Ligand SMILES: Nc1nc2c(ncn2[C@@H]2O[C@H](COP(=O)(O)OP(=O)(O)OP(=O)(O)O)[C@@H](O)[C@H]2O)c(=O)[nH]1
């Protein structure tokens with residue numbers, strides 16, 4: 001018997017991601033997306049910001065999603081199920097990075113079209129976590145992504161990454177800078193998270209945020 005308090009979303013989030021999680025689908029083209037099913041949350045952000053690493057940290061797996069020192073590692077939309085087969089309450093979606101110039105123009109254009117089509121037209125997509133490198137703060141490709149999400153009325157939340165590489169004295173200023181950049185954006189969630197996939201800092205809050213989102217959507221988990 002589970003004794004978890006249904007309002008304890010921190011614990012429910014922890015339990016959700018402590019369970020089964022597996023890769024189910026890769027989409028390289030718009031017509032290759034999986035049929036819509038459970039609630040999805042997607043991870044977007046500039047190349048090398050740490051999307052795939054965050055997905056691994058969230059699920060407590062070392063190599064569920066492939067990571068790399070070389071930007072441009074993730075080249076498709078990769079879908080992962082969370083939860084036991086049959087009860088699958090949600091999916092996680094690892095996206096290719098944007099703002100990276102060293103892959104061919106053709107590839108960039110294919111990925112961009114794929115990402116835009118997915119972000120604009122997916123009713124099961126509940127939130128996009130836009131990852132921003134905590135060492136640098138917002139860059140022009142990030143604000144372009146915010147524009148796209150605002151114009152699509154697609155709910156998004158910023159997650160700063162690589163907190164372990166940011167000086168303690170700079171953390172509040174970085175958060176304030178990002179909050180200021182989001183203040184007038186209609187589809188942006190006001191809370192900004194600061195995470196490290198290396199140390200696990202902020203990962204519990206991210207799990208809790210996803211649990212809250214599922215609860216708000218009436219998903220059983
Ligand atoms: N120090 C530190 N390094 C990190 C963290 N997260 C990711 N990295 C490193 O950043 C690099 C890129 O990580 P990925 O997770 O592959 O980044 P990505 O955003 O998925 O990159 P693309 O798929 O190429 O868009 C790797 O060398 C990771 O080890 C973190 O929290 N702290």
Ligand SMILES: [Mg+2]
Pocket residue numbers: 051052053066067073074094095097
């Ligand atoms: Mg990746």
